Amino acid sequence: MLTPHTEEAAATMVRDLLMWKVPFALRGNGTRQGLGRPAQAGETLSLEKLAGVTLHEPAEMVISALAGTPLCVVEETLATKGQMLPFEPMDHRAIYGTEGEPTIGGVVAANVSGPRRVVVGACRDHLIGVRFINGRGEIIRSGGRVMKNVTGLDLVKLQAGAHGTLGVLTEVTFKVLPRPEATATMLFEGLSEADAVAAMSAALGSPFEITGAAHLPAGMGGEKARTVLRFENFVASIDYRFPALAEKLKRFGRPTRVDGAESEQLWLAIRDCTLLAEPRETALWRLSIKPSDAPGLVAALRKALAEARFYLDWGGGLIWLATPATGDAGAGAIRSAVGGRGHATLVRAPDAIRATVPVFQPEPAPVVALSGRIKASLDPDRLINPGRMHAEI
Amino acid sequence: MTAIPFPEPRADVLARRDFLIEGLAKLVPASSLVTSEDERRAFETDAFTAYRRVPLAVVLPETTEQVSAVLGFCHQHQVPVVPRGAGTSLCGGAIPQEDAVVIGLSKMSRILAVNYPDRIAKVQAGVTNLAITNAVSADGFFYAPDPSSQLACTIGGNIGMNSGGAHCLKYGVTTNNILGVTLVLVDGTVVEIGGEAMDAPGYDLLGLVCGSEGQLGILTEATVRILPAAEGARPVLFGFETSEQAGEAVAAIIAAGIVPVAMEFMDKPAIDICEAFAKAGYPMDVEALLIIEVEGSDAEMDATLAKIVEIARKHGVKRVKESKSAMETAAIWKGRKSAFGATGRIADYICMDGTIPTGQLPYVLRRIDEIVKHYGLRVANVFHAGDGNLHPLILYNVNDPEEAAKAEEAGNDILKLCVEVGGCLTGEHGVGIEKRDLMRHQFHKPELDQQMRVRAAFDAGWILNPAKVFPLDGRIAS
Numbered sequence: 048m049l050t051p052h053t054e055e056a057a058a059t060m061v062r063d064l065l066m067w068k069v070p071f072a073l074r075g076n077g078t079r080q081g082l083g084r085p086a087q088a089g090e091t092l093s094l095e096k097l098a099g100v101t102l103h104e105p106a107e108m109v110i111s112a113l114a115g116t117p118l119c120v121v122e123e124t125l126a127t128k129g130q131m132l133p134f135e136p137m138d139h140r141a142i143y144g145t146e147g148e149p150t151i152g153g154v155v156a157a158n159v160s161g162p163r164r165v166v167v168g169a170c171r172d173h174l175i176g177v178r179f180i181n182g183r184g185e186i187i188r189s190g191g192r193v194m195k196n197v198t199g200l201d202l203v204k205l206q207a208g209a210h211g212t213l214g215v216l217t218e219v220t221f222k223v224l225p226r227p228e229a230t231a232t233m234l235f236e237g238l239s240e241a242d243a244v245a246a247m248s249a250a251l252g253s254p255f256e257i258t259g260a261a262h263l264p265a266g267m268g269g270e271k272a273r274t275v276l277r278f279e280n281f282v283a284s285i286d287y288r289f290p291a292l293a294e295k296l297k298r299f300g301r302p303t304r305v306d307g308a309e310s311e312q313l314w315l316a317i318r319d320c321t322l323l324a325e326p327r328e329t330a331l332w333r334l335s336i337k338p339s340d341a342p343g344l345v346a347a348l349r350k351a352l353a354e355a356r357f358y359l360d361w362g363g364g365l366i367w368l369a370t371p372a373t374g375d376a377g378a379g380a381i382r383s384a385v386g387g388r389g390h391a392t393l394v395r396a397p398d399a400i401r402a403t404v405p406v407f408q409p410e411p412a413p414v415v416a417l418s419g420r421i422k423a424s425l426d427p428d429r430l431i432n433p434g435r436m437h438a439e440i
Numbered sequence: 441m442t443a444i445p446f447p448e449p450r451a452d453v454l455a456r457r458d459f460l461i462e463g464l465a466k467l468v469p470a471s472s473l474v475t476s477e478d479e480r481r482a483f484e485t486d487a488f489t490a491y492r493r494v495p496l497a498v499v500l501p502e503t504t505e506q507v508s509a510v511l512g513f514c515h516q517h518q519v520p521v522v523p524r525g526a527g528t529s530l531c532g533g534a535i536p537q538e539d540a541v542v543i544g545l546s547k548m549s550r551i552l553a554v555n556y557p558d559r560i561a562k563v564q565a566g567v568t569n570l571a572i573t574n575a576v577s578a579d580g581f582f583y584a585p586d587p588s589s590q591l592a593c594t595i596g597g598n599i600g601m602n603s604g605g606a607h608c609l610k611y612g613v614t615t616n617n618i619l620g621v622t623l624v625l626v627d628g629t630v631v632e633i634g635g636e637a638m639d640a641p642g643y644d645l646l647g648l649v650c651g652s653e654g655q656l657g658i659l660t661e662a663t664v665r666i667l668p669a670a671e672g673a674r675p676v677l678f679g680f681e682t683s684e685q686a687g688e689a690v691a692a693i694i695a696a697g698i699v700p701v702a703m704e705f706m707d708k709p710a711i712d713i714c715e716a717f718a719k720a721g722y723p724m725d726v727e728a729l730l731i732i733e734v735e736g737s738d739a740e741m742d743a744t745l746a747k748i749v750e751i752a753r754k755h756g757v758k759r760v761k762e763s764k765s766a767m768e769t770a771a772i773w774k775g776r777k778s779a780f781g782a783t784g785r786i787a788d789y790i791c792m793d794g795t796i797p798t799g800q801l802p803y804v805l806r807r808i809d810e811i812v813k814h815y816g817l818r819v820a821n822v823f824h825a826g827d828g829n830l831h832p833l834i835l836y837n838v839n840d841p842e843e844a845a846k847a848e849e850a851g852n853d854i855l856k857l858c859v860e861v862g863g864c865l866t867g868e869h870g871v872g873i874e875k876r877d878l879m880r881h882q883f884h885k886p887e888l889d890q891q892m893r894v895r896a897a898f899d900a901g902w903i904l905n906p907a908k909v910f911p912l913d914g915r916i917a918s
Contacts, residue, residue: 104797104799105694105695106691106692106694106695106798106799107691107694107797107799108694108699109797129697158644160639164639165638168612168616169639171644171647172612172616181886181890183886185886185890187886187887187890188884188887189887189891191862191863191864192797192862193795193796193797193827193828193829193862193863193864193867194795194828195604195608195613195827195828195829195867195868196864196866196867197601197602197651197867197869197870197871198864198865198866198871198875198879198882199879199882199883199909200652200655200891200894200895200909201602201615201647201648201650201651201652202648202891202894203647204615204644204646204648205647205648207644207647208639208641208644209644213643224699225694225699226697228697244557245557248556248557248558248559251668252556252557252559252580252581252668254580254668254669254670254671281740281743283739283740283743284736284740284743287737287739287740335637335638335640336637337555337558337560337636337637338557338558339555339557339558361638364558364637364638365638388635388636388637389635389636389637390640390641392641407641407642408640408641408642410642411631413625413629413631414631414633414645417625417631417645418642418643418645420897420898421643421648421894421897423897424890424893424894424896424897425894436641436642
């Protein structure tokens with residue numbers, strides 16, 4: 048395993064690998080190795096030593112860090128100035144049972160977001176600059192440290208969610224937000240999925256700036272079904288908005304208010320999918336759809352996959368689904384139920400299944416061809432993380 | 441002005457004009473094909489009016505299928521294509537060339553569907569920015585990015601340029617508010633990128649297309665996010681003796697954990713120009729003005745504003761004036777949003793669009809003043825203070841070629857300054873032709889080459905909007 052300490056050293060290593068045409072896999076601290084397909088590579092380039100916050104300007108709401116910087120270091124640095132990463136990146140350790148600290152580069156490579164994504168946007172929406180080494184061994188900058196920048200093609204977005212197949216990320220820059228003064232959760236019990244999605248849509252469509260909307264069916268950490276809506280704001284605003292939203296949603300019953308640590312723990316569990324992490328043998332899927340499709344889709348999945356367990360995040364726009372890890376882990380049934388309305392990603396499954404079932408939703412032929420040409424434009428010899436996203440990329 | 445070169449028109453294309461028009465006539469209704477010189481002249485420029493080129497022909501398709509057929513035809517015959525929305529580009533992004541077919545989206549201006557439970561709207565690319573908000577505002581929703589030209593500019597153009605606006609400090613820019621597009625590739629293939637669901641797997645082609653200035657394809661439809669409007673919004677005017685004080689107040693507000701929905705800055709010349717036009721009640725005895733807008737219920741706005749006023753006082757604010765009515769609010773924003781138009785009433789101007797780290801504000805403002813004085817010109821500054829996106833308006837006389845050349849040079853110096861302090865050439869207007877030849881100040885050769893290689897994955901033959909974004913020499917086709 049190669050572990051460069053500087054960007055320049057990393058670029059030299061890439062050029063050496065290039066000379067011998069050695070395909071190589073990328074790695075941060077390995078907490079998300081189970082995400083995507085197993086890369087087909089003989090060498091590994093680890094970014095774990097390329098670590099450190101390189102810029103934090105609180106008054107400009109911007110932070111830069113080298114790719115191997117532990118996420119917790121970025122978050123702690125921001126917290127000292129009362130700030131946070133707005134997109135609330137999920138910690139995958141619970142579902143993969145991995146150890147070590149997730150890196151900020153890994154967060155970007157997998158475009159990892161959490162419950163707040165539904166309102167404030169994903170990782171890619173807050174990523175304003177990257178430095179990476181392309182498949183020619185060149186150091187490339189795109190974007191920068193200012194939040195409004197339309198100078199040239201946006202290769203920043205292209206890197207987010209590319210799972211390291213378009214270059215070796217060495218540094219990433221985000222726009223950030225102040226941490227809210229307080230957080231509270233509005234809890235409804237016993238709602239059907241249809242009512243839960245209707246309540247979440249009404250809440251997210253209200254002016255009260257809900258920053259999380261999830262539905263946990265009965266048996267998912269509680270006896271009754273729970274529909275939860277999160278407020279994050281100044282205390283006075285939450286105290287005003289909570290009853291105002293409760294009034295607007297009164298046809299769904301009388302909610303209770305959950306504050307403090309209990310509220311925070313609940314949203315961590317939703318973010319990190321700890322509710323479905325066990326048993327470890329099950330496969331895990333993430334289904335992204337439009338919220339109003341969720342109740343029908345859930346009903347269809349119940350029929351097709353009797354053993355499936357699930358919960359909803361993003362107001363119904365995200366379904367976390369656990370299925371038995373046998374056969375295709377439900378891929379056929381799930382993807383036919385989703386149809387053209389969204390996409391299903393196989394987040395956790397044994398290597399054997401991930402090698403045969405497309406982990407990511409298959410794309411139409413012209414898009415596959417285009418993606419292949421984009422890959423070739425950044426990594427002509429197809430050496431960086433080959434096969435991590437699709438067999439052909 | 442003739443300082444910015446265009447590619448030499450392809451003689452082989454010009455020679456085949458009759459044949460090409462005959463071919464186009466078979467693909468679209470007669471009412472969608474513009475060939476007479478008089479009518480073509482209406483498309484010769486955009487809001488970067490110093491440069492004009494009359495196109496070979498203009499096609500105004502009514503459907504995605506027609507766009508596909510026309511683009512496929514142009515690709516087959518290697519004819520350059522220039523996409524056009526409303527032609528409001530400030531950087532020449534929609535200026536044609538003599539050997540190009542303009543594909544204008546103005547006839548595709550319908551809102552196809554509004555979906556409140558899922559907070560999305562599906563629209564055609566030629567719909568205006570403001571028309572989306574107008575279609576949903578009665579139900580308490582809006583489309584967030586609000587470029588000053590929002591009455592005229594189209595969503596297709598907004599996506600092409602990744603437009604911003606005054607309120608993107610809180611709501612983000614275009615790329616943060618689009619979920620999907622229908623994109624016609626250069627060979628006429630129609631692809632759906634993204635869709636109604638969030639975070640499609642695969643490469644973020646949507647993010648790549650946003651801000652690609654019509655170089656990767658022509659988009660015909662978009663799925664946009666619509667957001668619930670706040671209970672109320674109120675702008676407040678803060679007048680300062682110096683721009684340094686105003687800049688420090690902005691930094692202190694953000695440091696206090698407050699992100700107002702907008703923080704706009706105007707200097708004295710801009711205040712004078714805008715007040716004369718909009719009668720917005722701007723204070724006239726200050727050197728720098730901040731328009732800070734907060735949102736929420738009345739009580740919430742009172743509370744937030746109290747905090748902001750306290751911070752502003754610590755930084756020596758001289759005048760604080762709150763909007764007391766919807767009419768005053770409208771006047772305050774009218775003044776700001778018509779800054780460019782109002783400036784145009786008193787002089788010709790070129791509008792810069794660089795972004796800088798906000799900590800560099802006092803230094804950059806001082807340097808801008810020096811640069812402009814060096815060329816013997818005047819400048820008015822309006823900009824988005826929260827995000828550091830500057831709009832110096834350099835005033836000059838368009839009928840004086842020498843002064844026009846000086847204005848262009850001053851503008852180039854200012855943009856280089858923005859890059860030097862860690863910012864960029866353009867925050868929201870785009871590169872177009874205007875900043876094309878400055879790209880090497882921002883990017884090293886391998887970086888620019890990399891962008892061109894990605895571009896070539898979409899359009900290896902440089903058919904799409906070819907005069908824009910990348911310097912004319914050293915282009916890479918694959």
